[in-house]
Amino acid sequence: MDNNISFSKIVATPTLNSWSQAYNAGKLFAVLSLEKTQDLAAETESLNMFGKDLLERLEQEFFAIEDKNLESIKKAISTVFQNPIEGIKISFAAGFFLNNILYLFGLGNSKAFIKRGLELGVALNSENSTPESPASSSGFLQEKDLIVLATEGFSEIITNDDLNFNLTDGEPDSITESLAPKIHRAENGKISAIIIKYARPVIDSTLVQDEIAPTTPTEEIVEEVVDEIIETNLPETTTTASPLIKFMSFIKSKFKKPDIKIKPTKKIFLVLTVAIIVVLFLTISLTVQQQNNAKIKALFDQIYPQAQKKYDEGESLVDLNKDFARDSFLGAQKILQDNQSQFPAKSTEETQTQTLLAKINDGLSQVSPVDKSGLDRSKLSIAVENGSGVEGTAGKAAKVLQDLGYNIVSTGNADNFNYVGVTIQAKASQSSFLNLLKKDLANDYTITTSSSDLTPDSPTDCVIIIGK
16 A cells, blocks of 8 residues: 555444445545345345455456546446346445545445545535446545545444544544444444545655766766766757757867866866756756646646536536536536646647547537527527427427527417428528528428518517428
8 A cells, every 4th residue: 555545444243134345455445335125035145245246346347447537437336336236225435546636436325525624524425326327526635634435324323523523633543443332333234434544645765876986087988978968867858958968069079179188187077067067957957847747737637627527517417408518518618718728739638628628519519509600599589389280299399499599489289280391480580590490400300391481570580380
C-alpha cells in the first residue's frame, strides 16, 4: 500500500439472513453487504459464497481496465452487479485513489463520507442508483482527509453525529476501535465500513553526484566532459537545447585552439564552472516547465471530469426531459469554454477538450429549439388537429413537436376525418419553417402536403393536420 494511505476495516458478525465484507486491493477499496429479503431457492448459494464471488468478479473486471477513470470503473461495476439474485438486497460502496483524486461508486443505499478539518460531508449517496447506472462522483483530496465507505447497515446504526465525533485526527485503527462496540451490539450482519486516511505522498529521492578527477588534464578530457554535459543534461524536447548546445560547442572549440594557453588546474576549474552553470540553467528551465505542466494537468483534472459528468447527465436526460438535458449540456459547455484557452495548442488536454466540446454541441443540437439553420422553433406557434378520427392522434403529434421546442398553442379535431398523411399549412411570413417541420416530422409521419397559404388572420402561425 502507498505510504500516503492508511486504513482500517470494521465488519459485523454474519447472521443467517445477512452478511458483509470489507475489501481492498492496491488503491481499490470496497464494502459489500447482502441481506435476504425472502426465502431463497434451495440451489441458491449461501450469502457468504455469493458475496465472495461478487468481490472476485469486481477484482477481475477492475484490474482488466487499461485506462482507469470514472466512466471505465463505473462500467466495470455495472458489469459485476448486472444480474442480481431475486431475494437478495445488495449494498455496495467503492473508492479508487488515483494520485490525489478519489473516485467513488455506490449501489443500494450505501454512502461515502469525507471529513476535512472539522466538517463532515456526504460525498456519495447511492439511494436511487441501479446496477445499470451505479452512483458515482469524484474529487480532489487534501492532507489528512478522512474517507469512510459504508454499507446501508452501517448508516442505520451509526448516525452522522456519532461518526463526526469519532472521526478525529487519530489513525483509522483507533477510529474503528471506538466504533466497534456499537457495531457488534447491533447484531446486524450487513454492517461493514472502511476508514481511510489520506496524506500527501512521501517522495524518496537519491541524489547521485559523479566526481570528475582526471589525473592528466588535457584537451581530450575537456571535450569528453563538455560532450557528456550536452548529451545527459539537454532533453531533446527542451526549447533551450539549441542555444546551450551552441554555447557548449563554442567552449569545446576554444579548448581545441592551440593559441589558448590554460594551466591544467585552471582548465579543470573552468570546465567545472561551465558544467555547474549549464546544469543550473537546465534545472531552472526544466523546473519551470514541469511546474507549468503540473498546473495545466491539475486544471484539466479538475474541470474535465466535471464537464464529462455534466455531459453524461445531459445524454441520460435527452429522452426524458429535454429542458434538463439542455441545462446539463450548457453547463458542460461553459466549464470547458471558460478554461480551454489555458491549454497549449495541440496538447493532449486541448485535444480532449475539443473532442468533448464537439460531443456537447451535438447533444445541444438534439435538445435546442434553435436549428442549425438559425430558425428558432420556439418562435413558431402551432395548432395540431386530428384528421384521422383516432383518439389521441393530435396529442401524440403535439408531444413530438413540443419536445423539439415548438410552441404548441392548441390541439383539436380537423374539419373532417378523411385526411391521409400529414398536412402542413403555414402563413406566408413563416414559410421558412416548412422544410424544418417536414424534416422534424419525417421520422414519425408521412408528409403528404405542405403549403404557405394559411390565412394571415389565423390565430396561429401554422396548422398541422394528422391524417390516417
